[in-house]
């Protein structure tokens with residue numbers, strides 16, 4: 001009998017988020033410093049076979065959904081094989097659902113092959129509709145490539161394409177209404193994410209962060225928003241726009257934490273399991289994978305990681321410390 005992936009706070013875990021690489025072709029200010037972050041040594045990264053092996057063990061232990069992220073997951077040369085391998089796995093609730101969070105730059109080339117390999121959904125990060133602002137916020141001149149990637153995802157049939165936006169004061173905090181109008185026109189589902197203290201530059205400040213409440217207030221100047229019931233374990237609080245069916249989401253991780261319903265575990269590109277984005281400890285799965293490769297030992301390690309999961313991320317507690325790994329190396 002499989003032990004359920006339950007932590008000591010009664011939360012059942014079904015969702016595994018995997019960072020495929022810590023490399024990225026952008027340098028978004030809220031994620032990475034301009035010079036980038038020191039990259040993981042290549043020999044420490046899980047190979048395709050190791051990654052599929054550990055995901056298979058996690059699926060047998062109770063994982064039903066996998067989200068691939070990074071860094072930029074599309075920079076990983078074996079990304080299509082990874083998607084194909086995971087989407088062929090059977091979990092307790094049927095075939096494992098594989099989704100991805102990406103900056104879309106490589107989607108013109110990869111959207112179709114990924115769709116054929118079994119990728120079910122994509123979340124694409126786009127913070128602005130203005131090419132100059134895009135360049136300022138991501139420190140790269142790749143607006144046109146990102147827009148082409150969004151078109152490619154739409155054409156490949158990833159419906160609805162979901163768009164993630166982080167609002168930064170003085171950069172794009174005047175754009176939420178325009179972004180939502182654009183998303184509605186294109187049939188995309190837009191989600192605003194509060195900026196979290198996970199930037200490689202350690203520059204996050206609560207006093208300048210744009211809050212979920214501020215975002216909703218701006219949107220309500222132009223749209224009628226009504227809460228969609230039944231959020232479950234989803235990070236986004238969803239609202240119907242002007243009576244629906246179109247929706248917009250707000251992920252207010254800092255001001256309205258949703259840790260009580262969390263069902264997520266995270267695996268880094270170098271095979272370290274984390275119980276939370278903000279966990280300060282990690283459980284090494286790479287060594288046992290490269291050692292005796294005993295699935296029971298790996299399942300025990302997954303459970304020991306879960307046993308240490310705290311009830312909440314603690315951002316709002318005195319003494320909160322940002323985790324040593326930045327977002328780009330944990331996987332958002």
Ligand code: SAM
Nearest residue numbers: 031070071072101102103125164195196327332
């Ligand atoms: N490179 C891909 C991308 O940008 O979509 C995937 C990795 S990125 C770390 C995943 C998500 O985390 C993106 O939607 C990004 O906007 C978000 N993100 C990055 N740093 C963040 C931060 N400090 N606070 C909130 N969201 C952040």
Ligand code: SF4
Nearest residue numbers: 024026028031071103
């Ligand atoms: Fe790269 Fe995504 Fe981080 Fe931007 S948010 S720097 S695209 S990993």
